[in-house]
Amino acid sequence: MSDIAANAPATGRSNSIWARRLIPDLATRRALIAITAALLVWQVGATSGSWLGTPLPIIGAAPAPDAVLTAWTKLLGDPGYWQSWVSSLLRVTLGFIAATAIGAPFGLALSSWSIFRGLAFPVFELLRPIPPLAWVPASIIFWPTQELSIAFVIFLGGFYTIVLNILGGADALDPRLIQSARSMGASRWTIFRRLILPGVLPSLGVGMETAIGVTWEVVVAAEMISGGSSGASASSGGGLGFFIWNSYVGGAYPNIVVGMISIGFAGYFSSALARWAMGRATPWLKRT
């Protein structure tokens, strides 16, 4: 790909026949050109110190793409790097499951029982504006172990998102559907099981996709803060966030970028997995 891209003009149109034959889709061609151009700018800018004499502002200080690539190939053989992946993935998975397992029933309860809603929702709404990361010091104080304190912060991130999405979905259910069901003699339990639960699935799906993104953000930051500040060892702290922070502290700057891109991939695949799973659970949403 880089050969072709290197031969393509750096700006504008690639209407030449060979390009059109190779990559017929216009959108893909444009995307490839833009990405390649960005990589070139990055490479040139990052190495400006050497070929220009003085480094360009901001981009001159960045690690160059080739340095990043070299660092990454080296890290692929490093078990510590993969351990960071596993630690972060575990935290995200567990935090996400906890947020869904507690958030979904909580959201459904809020929508089903007005008394519960009147009591619980105001407290929920007062706590929600506090960013999960602001809870980190309090969390470290309250929870007995460091892992639990990180887990709590991660849980909060996903919890708010899922509750709000489920509540919105349940509130938006067409009341005529419920009315029709009642007319036909459905019990309250049947209505819940066969109307409300499937009805909120799409909203739950949206909530889960968003929550995974939020969870990743919180994981990375929580790992940086608690892993870095308390000087935790790789076994109790760790994770990709800690890896990034550690690389910064240790001066291995290309590793920072490796960590960033790794998290980007991990987040993307998590979201894609959630989206796929929800797509399987909601077959009626597919357009023919």
Add this chain to the structure above:
Amino acid sequence: MTTQGKANAPAKGEIVLRDVCKSYGPRRFATGVIRDCSFTAEANRFTVMIGPSGAGKSTLVRLIAGFEKPSSGQILIDGRPVAGPGRDRLVVFQETALFPWMSVEDNALFGPRARGESEASSGKLVDFLLGKVGLLAFRKHFPNQLSGGMQRRAELTRALVNNPDAMILDEPFRGLDAMMKKLMLEYYAKLSAEQPRTNLFVTTDIDEAIFLADRLLVMSHIPTQVRAIIEVDLPRPRRYNDLFHDDRANEIKMQALSILHEEAMKGFSGGSKAAGDFMEAYRRRVAAG
């Protein structure tokens, strides 16, 4: 006047309204939607309510179905007061209320399953009805994979499986193209002849109304009341295309239209004095010239 099926069927599903009133809002600022509305939809007969848009007919439907309670007055089904929704009166709405996450088949079977009825017998009935409406090949489809007309047919099937005493249809064929509407009307008229039940049909289309009705209730503008009751004594079975070749049909149509026109004008000029003045001036000019 009645067809062969009706003579032997038990007369069930009679709907009676007595001085029904419905208003919304706190007492002092209440908006009266329905005021002193009384009528009877006789058992096993086709009663059609026709009235201008926004005239509270849908509110009446909701009250009869039991989704809301009237502010005052009585609504009776077979002599019993309406206390809430029930399988004896099923509603087919203007916009589809099919369950989007269930297939056509599961939608149709929802009622029997919800009541714990045997799937063997209800399954056969669903097959039969789906066959009659031509949806057998689409039984596993989801509602959003069906066209508007197919959705309406599926919804009719879902209601009819439960064999309600009364069917309440609130502008169910609105928005369908002319061809589909005609087919649906003739289909439903035929079905009602074969399986008699009390039908209460709401529409704004006079042709539709006269085609279907045994009795036509012409409704007023808000606050809703019955302005006129017209017995539609046209012979059955009726053919939609030929209906208005008949003098009697046209007579009924003119009668209903003049009342509807009056009521619609009230709605039109009701809000604006300028519009009212215009209407008055136009009327005078027509009378003079």
